[in-house]
Amino acid sequence: MQDYSEILIVDDVPEQIAFAGALLREEGYRVYAVPSGTVALKFLESHHPDLIMLDIKMQDIDGLEVCQRLKRNSLTKDIPIIFLTAQTNPEIVKQGFEIGGCDYVIKPFLREEFLARVNTHLEMSRQSHALAAANRELNLFCSAVSHDLKSPLNVINMLIEALRGTLGDAPNPDTLEIMDMISDKSQKLKVMIERLLEFSKMCNIRPDKETLDVKAMIEDIFDELSSLEPDRTIRLHCEELPQVRGDDVLLRMLFKNLMTNAIKFTRHREIAEITVTSRTETEYDVITVSDNGAGFDMAYADKLFQVFQRLHLDEEFEGTGVGLALVDRIMRRHGGKVEAFGEVDKGASFSLYFAK
Numbered sequence: 001m002q003d004y005s006e007i008l009i010v011d012d013v014p015e016q017i018a019f020a021g022a023l024l025r026e027e028g029y030r031v032y033a034v035p036s037g038t039v040a041l042k043f044l045e046s047h048h049p050d051l052i053m054l055d056i057k058m059q060d061i062d063g064l065e066v067c068q069r070l071k072r073n074s075l076t077k078d079i080p081i082i083f084l085t086a087q088t089n090p091e092i093v094k095q096g097f098e099i100g101g102c103d104y105v106i107k108p109f110l111r112e113e114f115l116a117r118v119n120t121h122l123e124m125s126r127q128s129h130a131l132a133a134a135n136r137e138l139n140l141f142c143s144a145v146s147h148d149l150k151s152p153l154n155v156i157n158m159l160i161e162a163l164r165g166t167l168g169d170a171p172n173p174d175t176l177e178i179m180d181m182i183s184d185k186s187q188k189l190k191v192m193i194e195r196l197l198e199f200s201k202m203c204n205i206r207p208d209k210e211t212l213d214v215k216a217m218i219e220d221i222f223d224e225l226s227s228l229e230p231d232r233t234i235r236l237h238c239e240e241l242p243q244v245r246g247d248d249v250l251l252r253m254l255f256k257n258l259m260t261n262a263i264k265f266t267r268h269r270e271i272a273e274i275t276v277t278s279r280t281e282t283e284y285d286v287i288t289v290s291d292n293g294a295g296f297d298m299a300y301a302d303k304l305f306q307v308f309q310r311l312h313l314d315e316e317f318e319g320t321g322v323g324l325a326l327v328d329r330i331m332r333r334h335g336g337k338v339e340a341f342g343e344v345d346k347g348a349s350f351s352l353y354f355a356k
Contacts, residue, residue: 041070218236
């Protein structure tokens with residue numbers, strides 16, 4: 001991640017570019033400079049600086065027109081723009097604010113005033129981006145509540161029905177065992193809700209890490225999920241896996257999403273095969289969950305981890321498009337990453353990179 005800010009200066013007066021650029025470079029900013037509005041628009045097709053210093057009066061396209069075009073473009077509309085102008089006409093200034101400019105500096109500008117305005121709007125932009133990211137995180141985890149609690153609730157309901165059929169005047173050992181299972185599932189649900197609520201309130205919360213037996217966790221989750229589909233043949237092949245440092249509730253949620261997907265997308269296989277393997281890299285322990293299911297086209301792989309993006313129709317496989325987005329966020333929270341590989345009708349695999 002870069003530790004500096006990038007600033008684009010758009011001005012058709014070389015002396016102004018040289019002066020402003022020198023001031024900004026002295027402050028540690030990376031500066032780009034272009035001499036016209038046309039060149040600026042071309043530059044911004046492939047570069048997205050943190051701030052734009054835009055002259056209003058230029059020969060080809062004036063700064064106001066450039067600003068309007070940038071604000072209509074979804075890729076550049078959020079970049080703060082400070083106008084550079086020799087005019088003090090209130091109407092010009094007002095128009096600049098109305099079309100999306102955030103501030104203006106009068107030429108010739110003073111060093112202290114110029115840098116103060118730049119620093120202020122860069123900081124405001126950083127805070128705005130952080131807030132937007134927090135809101136996206138909040139929406140994700142709120143959406144995930146209903147999605148990820150369906151399976152435990154279904155299990156609880158099944159256990160309650162089983163309990164009804166065994167109750168008598170004196171509970172037998174089987175009844176007590178079922179009651180213990182209900183208690184266990186209820187407790188896991190309670191902890192899950194509490195953690196989700198914490199994430200909803202504080203999106204920058206750090207995972208509560210402990211050393212976890214991932215293999216035991218995966219096998220427990222598989223037993224739970226496969227029991228919901230007793231008429232199917234679903235096989236799990238899980239080799240010895242490294243222990244990882246992570247949040248128990250979040251990683252259970254992560255593996256539950258991956259196992260749920262594997263079971264769902266192998267629905268049309270006579271024998272569903274789910275394989276969990278591991279390998280060691282220099283910086284990561286990598287755990288891969290693979291299946292022999294429907295797979296997907298790698299051309300659309302970039303959509304997999306976006307919220308509410310799905311590669312299969314509801315008529316084929318049910319879902320909300322939240323699960324894999326949640327997997328991605330949880331891995332990022334743990335300082336790792338997730339990669340997906342697939343081939344249509346030949347299965348999919350998801351590799352989780354846990355930092356050592």
